[in-house]
Amino acid sequence: MSWDINQAIKDVDEALERLIPAEDTFPQEIHRAVRYSVFAGGKRLRPLLTLAAAEIFGVPRLHALPAACAIEMVHTYSLIHDDLPALDDDDYRRGRLSNHKVFGDAMAILAGDSLLTLAFETLAAEATAYFAPATVVRLTEALGKAAGMSGMIGGQVVDLLSEGKQVNAATLDYIHRHKTGALFTCCIKSGAIMGGASLEEMQRLTVFAQNIGLAFQIVDDILDITGDEAALGKKTGADQNRQKATYPALYGLKQAEEKARDLLSAAEKEMEYFGDAGKSLLFLAKKLVEREK
Amino acid sequence: MSWDINQAIKDVDEALERLIPAEDTFPQEIHRAVRYSVFAGGKRLRPLLTLAAAEIFGVPRLHALPAACAIEMVHTYSLIHDDLPALDDDDYRRGRLSNHKVFGDAMAILAGDSLLTLAFETLAAEATAYFAPATVVRLTEALGKAAGMSGMIGGQVVDLLSEGKQVNAATLDYIHRHKTGALFTCCIKSGAIMGGASLEEMQRLTVFAQNIGLAFQIVDDILDITGDEAALGKKTGADQNRQKATYPALYGLKQAEEKARDLLSAAEKEMEYFGDAGKSLLFLAKKLVEREK
Numbered sequence: 067m068s069w070d071i072n073q074a075i076k077d078v079d080e081a082l083e084r085l086i087p088a089e090d091t092f093p094q095e096i097h098r099a100v101r102y103s104v105f106a107g108g109k110r111l112r113p114l115l116t117l118a119a120a121e122i123f124g125v126p127r128l129h130a131l132p133a134a135c136a137i138e139m140v141h142t143y144s145l146i147h148d149d150l151p152a153l154d155d156d157d158y159r160r161g162r163l164s165n166h167k168v169f170g171d172a173m174a175i176l177a178g179d180s181l182l183t184l185a186f187e188t189l190a191a192e193a194t195a196y197f198a199p200a201t202v203v204r205l206t207e208a209l210g211k212a213a214g215m216s217g218m219i220g221g222q223v224v225d226l227l228s229e230g231k232q233v234n235a236a237t238l239d240y241i242h243r244h245k246t247g248a249l250f251t252c253c254i255k256s257g258a259i260m261g262g263a264s265l266e267e268m269q270r271l272t273v274f275a276q277n278i279g280l281a282f283q284i285v286d287d288i289l290d291i292t293g294d295e296a297a298l299g300k301k302t303g304a305d306q307n308r309q310k311a312t313y314p315a316l317y318g319l320k321q322a323e324e325k326a327r328d329l330l331s332a333a334e335k336e337m338e339y340f341g342d343a344g345k346s347l348l349f350l351a352k353k354l355v356e357r358e359k
Numbered sequence: 360m361s362w363d364i365n366q367a368i369k370d371v372d373e374a375l376e377r378l379i380p381a382e383d384t385f386p387q388e389i390h391r392a393v394r395y396s397v398f399a400g401g402k403r404l405r406p407l408l409t410l411a412a413a414e415i416f417g418v419p420r421l422h423a424l425p426a427a428c429a430i431e432m433v434h435t436y437s438l439i440h441d442d443l444p445a446l447d448d449d450d451y452r453r454g455r456l457s458n459h460k461v462f463g464d465a466m467a468i469l470a471g472d473s474l475l476t477l478a479f480e481t482l483a484a485e486a487t488a489y490f491a492p493a494t495v496v497r498l499t500e501a502l503g504k505a506a507g508m509s510g511m512i513g514g515q516v517v518d519l520l521s522e523g524k525q526v527n528a529a530t531l532d533y534i535h536r537h538k539t540g541a542l543f544t545c546c547i548k549s550g551a552i553m554g555g556a557s558l559e560e561m562q563r564l565t566v567f568a569q570n571i572g573l574a575f576q577i578v579d580d581i582l583d584i585t586g587d588e589a590a591l592g593k594k595t596g597a598d599q600n601r602q603k604a605t606y607p608a609l610y611g612l613k614q615a616e617e618k619a620r621d622l623l624s625a626a627e628k629e630m631e632y633f634g635d636a637g638k639s640l641l642f643l644a645k646k647l648v649e650r651e652k
Binding site: 079087092095098118147153170171172173178179180182183186187188189190191198200202203204207208209210213214215216219220222223224226227228247260 | 380384385386388389393427436443445446460463464465466468471472473475476477479480481482483484487491492493496497499500502503504506507508512513515516517519520526542605
């Protein structure tokens, strides 16, 4: 079974186009800065996971798009802020100048803030058209928890504090599970919330998402060592230069690859429960983990 | 009629204490940074306005506190980010070192992000205990709109772009109505949403809030010229040094004072409609506009 990834990306892009104010909206500078990063050729992994998870429960794509886009907005804000000189100080992102290199640090900070705010506004103003208010509230809470101090930001903080230090396995695990894992899990959880999943379905999907999220991050770290700069659209070796804690740095390349494979198998096993309905999500998840860029 | 402002502040502080994770929550650094700014002796104007507006409709204070605190979180995040070197570059806030001077720019950016995220999570996770999900969704949408590009951030952007430039009355009006006004209006609107206000009540309260918000900002600008540094807890003359667009700079001190008084009278007139029920909110609004620090 395959899944038309290109069509799904197109649907996400069109929805984002509609949800984010046009460049000529006053004050134009902030809308230009926001759009620069949202439409920077991102792979839309998180919205795709959200759509695929929602499809397990027969949620029409149109209905799942606002939540999928809200998560992409949160992801994009986190990249803009991560790239700032005060944080990772990255001049390039996806082969283009990073947001602050084009619009300045002030506008980049505000562009990130804008996207984080718009994500929640999108849930409240747009997902409401298709779901009961109680469902929208659950989506909002899930996104808040995943993005906040007990989720993505927590991971970001520990990552920041670990730079240049020897980290142990528990710390590395915390960073991965929070910095990338929390939002990944939120995608799949959001799909399940929209689909009215049972407790058992929710639990299985959460385990699936955690495994895939961790596997994805490990592959990301591996590609930073073995990947092709042109294909990745960013400099490789960045983690090593910055003495970042990574899976391959701690366990070696071979064991890291093995760990990613094990996580994928565990995720696959979890998805068996959903039979044919889960095939799209599994197909997508395998694509993510087996990617070469 | 008076209103026990000190008791209301105490209630807000206690609610914030409960809503924001303790300092010893892992990772401690971010929780310390967040708490440093939230508990920095802020006057809690916005939550007080929210509580007073909700009380017009008989909403119990306990029920209105999560929304009131969510708005204070958004306000605090905006101060943390505003003070950053890339933005206003302020070393002091309320007589203490600003967040980034204590915790560094990276942690200050993340502390702001955390508070913005926690604001929305608080509405979804806490206001839900007292209000129908549809009401929580309306609160979320109102906060998103007020805080985002078409609200507070929009005002911040125009303010930033206007520094060192001659601005006209329309631009100054835009900055004030958005940078401060949008969140002020959101406070009173949120109270009305929680109270199930009618359309007419909502419209009157919105006009009231817009007038008070603008008057408050004009007074703020006046105090930056005439105020006492010790009482204000910050350096005066900062706007002038930075060539910021302000009401007194554009119209002169005397006309600015007159404008603030006119706005307050117009607000008072709007509040007559609510009779005795509106007295607390009016009392509070007058306090804000007639303050000396």
